[in-house]
Amino acid sequence: MNRPVSLILFLALVLGGGLVLGSLSTQGEWYAGLAKPSFNPPAWLFGPVWTVLYILIAVAGWRVWQRDRTGWPMKLWWAQLALNFLWTPVFFAAHQIGLALIIVLLMLAAILGFIATAWRLDRVAALLFVPYAAWVAFASVLNGALSMLN
Numbered sequence: 001m002n003r004p005v006s007l008i009l010f011l012a013l014v015l016g017g018g019l020v021l022g023s024l025s026t027q028g029e030w031y032a033g034l035a036k037p038s039f040n041p042p043a044w045l046f047g048p049v050w051t052v053l054y055i056l057i058a059v060a061g062w063r064v065w066q067r068d069r070t071g072w073p074m075k076l077w078w079a080q081l082a083l084n085f086l087w088t089p090v091f092f093a094a095h096q097i098g099l100a101l102i103i104v105l106l107m108l109a110a111i112l113g114f115i116a117t118a119w120r121l122d123r124v125a126a127l128l129f130v131p132y133a134a135w136v137a138f139a140s141v142l143n144g145a146l147s148m149l150n
Contacts, residue, residue: 007062014058017085018050025092037145053132057081060128064118073118073125080110097147104143108136 027043061077068074083106091100111133118126 003066006065007059010058010062010065011055014054014061014081015051017081018054021085021088022047022050025088027092030095031092034146035149037142037149039145040142049135053135056128056132057084060114060118060125063122063125063128067121071117071121073114073121076110076114076117080107080114083107083110091143097143097150101140101143101147104136104140108133108140111136 057077057080061074061081064071064073064077083103087100087103087107090096090103111129115126115129115133118129
């Protein structure tokens, strides 16, 4: 498969999956009724942040896939994506804040593992995951605070 086509497929998978999950799992009344910490961001911020992050995730995955499709970086990339896509329905649809906290912490571990293992293979791909790691670390703290407050 040529490079532009495979990049488009990575972008479609990650952005498409994120958009579908986001549209199916709206914040709704349940989330609005939760007690929130003082550092809870405004709802409008999540869409733009995740759009940028999903592009970075797709490009990083595509870059690693071009170099080693079966190595640890790619395995961790798939793991973080599965956990990413699992978190939204667990939190917003199933209302399982504690289980969502476990999922987001596992996702953070997979992201950090990706950065560490991809560093030797493709530093650009590893660096593309740094903003994602920072956001998911923040999301982990936020999820933990929501779990404690509710």
